[in-house]
Amino acid sequence: IVVVENVERNLEHGLSPLEAARKSMDEVSGALVAIVLVLCAVFIPTVFLTGLSGAFYRQFAVTISTATIISLLLSLTLSPALAAMLLKPHADAESGGRATRLVRRAGDAFNRGFERMSAAYGRLTARLVQAPRRMMLVYGGLIALTAFVFTVTPAGFVPAQDQGYFLTVIQLPPGSSVERTDAVMQKVAKRILPLAGVKGAVMLAGFDGPSQTLAPNSAAAYIPLKSFAERKKLGVTLASIMGEAQKATGDINEARLLIVPPPLIQGIGSAGGYRLMVQDQGGHGYQDMGKTAYDLIGKANQTKGLAQVYTFFDTATPRIFADVDRTKANMLGVPPERVFEALQVYLGSAFVNDFNLLGRTYRVTAQADSPFRNTTADIANLKTRSNTGEMVPIGSVSTFRDKTGPYRVVRYNLFPAVEVDGDTAKGSSSGQSLIAMEKLADTALPAGYAHEWTGIAYQQIS
Structure with a gap:
């Protein structure tokens, strides 16, 4: 554009197209190179940004820098050649039909107006240059105003x-x-599927969505929606459908149920919003850690800017505690580690080997059959081998009692932790919600507890 406009300007001065193209390149070549160098100096450094920000902006840096360099090559080679071939002297362009003359008149009127505006801008610039101190004060004020707005903008x-x-x-x-x-x-599926805008449902029983792990008491449902065009005709949006789904399932008392948006970036987090890890750095135990996390969640749900703060951590999962009497085990010639190994194989399973049969590979896994590990008495009757070769019941060296505890133990940076998820309240920004949650955690968590961000929240604050 710069080359063509400058060639056109030289044509107005009576030069031939070839002479106008040559003179234009003498005038603007340096400016074109300078423009490209400035743009590349701005965008190329963003290629070397690390982290998630680098992944976001690298594509723009490469695209803009490459397009700018290609544009420079075309401006220095193809554009002046085409201008010399296609543009005509103004004297030769006076002829033409009525429509051509009307278009030319409209263009001339626009050019005259643009020239008057350019002249006025030049006069204003000349006046401002004559008062450098005032202009520097104004410029400094604008910079200060920009910095202030930057600090107060969410x-x-x-x-x-x-x-x-x-x-x-x-x-x-x-x-x-x-x-x-x-x-x-x-x-739940029967309540959600009839809603307007819902296309179907992918239901996963035994899958814990927030932690992406398996749990028999958890389920996750991924609800795909109809296309944007279809939903527009129905007058529904993602937010309205989620609200209707919440109402439709609100009276289901058999389970705890949450309707949450998908993660902002696929692969970072399991749901929308933020995740705060509450760490037990003082060895308080899982019961106290769970109570502390739920106290924090209760206060967070009453804090402005925070919404739907929750965790699925619990310490009420039934379990059986095996107390191995190491002294008695050694007296019977049963090393304690052999007792633990037997419990692992019988209850948890153990890989033995693979074998090939008829062109297929089969895996051998050892585990006690279900009827022989259903009750505490069944576990006590399981046997392990002593040093003398005799089979000794595990119950003879162990006592069993019922307990409760967490189904899944989470560690974050080596410390036991609770995953606290939440979302941003309507009318607030994600930055405001992170600040509010962090301030609350600083004041609400007792001594011996710490907190750290993870997922998309960690990327935002880093």
């Missing part, structure tokens, strides 16, 4: 977007079977 990272689906997280009481979980999941 910060954000990745805006929430309609990705065409949402998640339903279901958690039954600890110890619930997969069959019971599946029944509740089917009940």
